Amino acid sequence: MSTASSTVLDPDWFTRPTCVVAADLIGKVLCRQLTDSDGQQKTLRMRISETEAYIGQDDPACHSHAGTRTARTEIMYEQGGVFYVYLTYGVHHMLNLISGSVESPESVLIRAGFLTDDSDRLIDEQQLSRNKQLTHPKQFAGPGKLTKRLQITRDLYGKPITPDSGVWVEDDGCQPPVSLRPRIGIDYAGDAKDWLLRYIWTDHPSLSKN
Numbered sequence: 631m632s633t634a635s636s637t638v639l640d641p642d643w644f645t646r647p648t649c650v651v652a653a654d655l656i657g658k659v660l661c662r663q664l665t666d667s668d669g670q671q672k673t674l675r676m677r678i679s680e681t682e683a684y685i686g687q688d689d690p691a692c693h694s695h696a697g698t699r700t701a702r703t704e705i706m707y708e709q710g711g712v713f714y715v716y717l718t719y720g721v722h723h724m725l726n727l728i729s730g731s732v733e734s735p736e737s738v739l740i741r742a743g744f745l746t747d748d749s750d751r752l753i754d755e756q757q758l759s760r761n762k763q764l765t766h767p768k769q770f771a772g773p774g775k776l777t778k779r780l781q782i783t784r785d786l787y788g789k790p791i792t793p794d795s796g797v798w799v800e801d802d803g804c805q806p807p808v809s810l811r812p813r814i815g816i817d818y819a820g821d822a823k824d825w826l827l828r829y830i831w832t833d834h835p836s837l838s839k840n
Contacts, residue, residue, distance in 0.1 A: 635802050635803070636659065636801065636802040637801050637802075638792070638793060638800055639798070639799045639801055641711025641712070641790050642710075643711070643799075644727055644728065644729050644738075644791060645709055645710040645711060645730060645731060646710070646730070647729075647730065648683045648684070648685050648686075648729040648737070648738060649683045649685065649827065651710070651729045652681045652682065652729075652829050653681075653808055653829045655678050655681050655727075655738060655740070656678055656680075656681065656806060656808050656830070656831050657678065657805055657831065658677070658678050658804070659675050659676065659678070659746060659799065659800040659802060659804075660675075660676045660677075660678055660740060660743060660780070660797070660799055661674070661676075661793075661798050661799070661800055662674045662676070662781070662796065663793070663797075664752070666753055667752070667754055668753060672751070674745070674749055674750060674752070674764070674780060675745065675746040675749035675750070675800075676743040676744065676745055676746070676770055676780065677744055677745075677746050677804065678740060678742075678799075679743050679744060679806075679830065679834045679837055680740075680741040680742035680743070680828065680829070680836075680837050680838060681739060681740055681828070681829045682738065682739040682741055682813045682814070682827055682828045682829070683729075683736070683827040683829070684726075684736060684737050684738070684827075685736050686730075686734055686735050686736045687735065689819075689822055689825075690818075690819040690820050690821075691816040691818075691819035691822045692735070693706065693716075693735075694706050694735030694736075699735075702716060705728060705787065705788050706735035706736070707734075707735050708732060708788075709728075709730075709731060709732040710727075710728050710730050710731070710736075711728065712727075712728045712788055712789060712790055713725070713727065713728070713786045713787060713788065713789050713791060713795070713797070714726040714727070714737050715782065715783065715784045716784070722773065722777065723774065723777040723782055724773050724774070724777065725739070725740045725773065726738065726740070727740065727791060727799075739773060740773065740776065741773045741776075741828070741838050742770055742771050742772060742837050742838045743770045743776060743836060744769075744834075744835075744836035745765050745769070745770070749764075751764070764779060767835040767836045768836065770836060771836055771837060772838040773838070775838075782797065806831045806832070806834070807831070808830065808832065809832045810826035810829060811826060811828040811839075811840070812824050812826060812827075813825065813828045814828065814838070814839060
């Protein structure tokens, strides 16, 4: 399923420290296998340009802050290498990759990316106006946008980050310049709203926010 010059990241890759995973994901390729309208299997390939790290019980912006452990967040306590997908505002799915070790409830949110030149294309999508096609740099600029475009839902919750799940991550050697920024939309988190835990591909046009 990978291209000749890409390797599929093993779930163990995600068991490393969360901030390292979040930084190293910039430039990696998030792959999504879908069935097209003609019944053919297609693989959309989105290169990741923006992530956010959520670093566990001492992070007021993290769902597991202060030991909060619910049916929804239970997956965060698993060993890194599985998906955590949740719905925000009842509308947008958020794609998180569980990171770190078992019982260390941390994750990386995928915030933005852009379609690679070698990605498959969906038939219906190619018939849209050019600014609505997936090749437009802003089509994946935001965590809700990218899950909608990649048809990612809570069905992915708890599944391993492998091709068998229909969503996986590949490394083709891309190493872009990375900058740090405060995370977005967490004004409730006190001082944590200013922590530099958002990792961006420096000045890339696909970012949700610079």
